Amino acid sequence: MSSHGERSPDADLGLLDATMIGMGAMIGAGIFVLTGLAAEIAGPAAILVFVLNGVVTAFTGLSYAELASSIPKSGGGYAFVREVFDDFSSFLMGWMLWFAYMIAGGLYALGFAPNFLELLHVYDVTPAPDAVGAVALPVVDAGVPIAVLLASAAVFLLVGLNALSTAASGSVETIFTLIKVSILVVFVAFGFTSPMFSSAEFQPLFPGDAGAFSILPAMGLTFIAFEGYDLITTVTEEVENPRENIPKAIFVSLGVTVLVYLAVVGVAIGTLGAEGLAAAGEAGIAQAATAFMPTGLPVIQNGGAIIVFGAVFSTLTALNAVVIASSRVAFSMGREEQLLPSFGQLHHRYGTPFVAILASGVVMLGSVALPTQSAGNMSSLFFLLSFIVVNGSVIKLRRERPDMNRPYEMPYYPLPPILGILLNLLLTGVLVRYLLRTDTLALLLSIGWIGLGAAAYAVYVLLRSEESEEEEPDTDQPIPGND
């Protein structure tokens, strides 16, 4: 991906590349890391959770498609909202989206650690990851340090790489995504044919006495798995014929993603059982795979190693993608003078948005100290909020600028954005209620971040008005010799 703005990047990404960028973000880390957590909350209904999330995001997908085709900017949700809303609203949108990506980075790093340990475990280098797995409390625990250390190392590595050189291009992303998808296909193929699956037990579908409503908090938690659109629309300027290809890429990647999730989660629950999957947490898919994949193969010894490798690979590439995405939001905000101007500048030596990347890295490192579930919850919460704003922008733009050229107009307007807003609001409400009950820390941190943003904005407005007062006398005076 090229840096935003300085020069218009060449439009050399085709429909396939754009689709792969979206799928790469949606398939991968989310499926490996969140499946276990979803199963913990929703039991076998975790299958439904992912499908329903796909349906909910489809409405927002329509809004993204319309905005991306009519606003020719590479900047994703923030750029669209900036075009439509006033300074403070767009600042808040950028601020939330930036946070969502940074916390997602923490989540993927945290997902990387147990999967990496599982990989080492497959080769008997370390004991089973349960010994060092996730813990429910954020306070220091004997088991935490190794996983946190690994997660921090991953963040350091990728932040460093991205700060020092420009990121990999879209075609590399295509190869990465193809690797991930083929690994998952292997997983599904072996899973369906394994004897464990034939005795699969999907009953009772809904665990406990909460019944069908238990899937709602699980939907909230795993919503982050579907943030891929924003990534597609951050590279629109590099896509050939974007007015056709962007909407197509959004819908194709969403459709394929839902199918893949359906198959993978189905197999994972069918083989490991919802309880087993829940117990495995972030390394759920990996452990399911080690359970049914053939062993005693040459070189790799254990068939499960392929899947575990897939999990490690996916979490790392997803981490890389969100390092880029988060710094890009901060970079755009810097260029719009909504953050310090240094955020919007390229480094003279490395040619990267250095300050934006480092700042994002700092927050990511901080979020690594969170439990995986809190990171997932917070990131999902902020994606839900920003998707509400994106749907709102479509409505506002249609009302305020009826004559704007819209190469792609969504069908059945205004139903999709209204449904998108309502469903996202519903999930936000459920998630907040769930957090109140189980994870007040995540909720407090989220409120804290918004408060911090509001304070930063107030300071900025104050500084700006002082600055313009200082400047004013200058502009009023005639400049000698300029007439």
Place this chain on the structure above:
Amino acid sequence: MPSHLNVIIAGGGRVGFQTATTLDDRGHDLTVVEQNPERCDAIADEYVATVICGDASRPDILQQAGVESADVIAGLTGEPGLNLAVCMEAAEMAPGIRTVARIDNRERAGYTRFVDETVFPEDAGARVAVNEIEGSDVRSLADVTGSLDIVEVRVKEGAPAANKKLRETRFPAGTLVISDDDGERVARPDTTLTPGKRYVIAVEPDVVDEVLNLLRG
């Protein structure tokens, strides 16, 4: 001033569209207002600007183009009257905005009461055409505020001034040799006009012919 400008271009024809494309390359934010729906689609396909399809002289269309938050508005349609109207309306709606209007003659002075800048595209187009027609040995580089020409000339073998030092050469009044051989240094009295090398020269219109004679023979 922000690092990039928020620009509205009224008129998405050849001039307007080319301007939008170049500005987009430089990282500015563009909104093009264009009346012809087919033209609107064509511009949207190029993905350089947000497109508002409508008559730019209508206040509600200018509103939709975001005139309040724009830094500059440029009226670049083929109709000078419309361009002026758009600029003046915009200045009324958004007092701080800079206005640029495309006009159809060289008499810029009369317009400065109404708009900040004027553009006469045929002027620039003609300059490029002249450069191409004459070949690459003599090129106009820029159009300065007045009528002064800045040209780059390749000295021809056998021309009167060839191989002479500047202090020995008597250029007509109204000439200033700016650069040394191939633009490496600023010209000095001992600069030699070597055949085959290029020199940048500022020259007033009535002596261009004489200067070219000295350098090209």
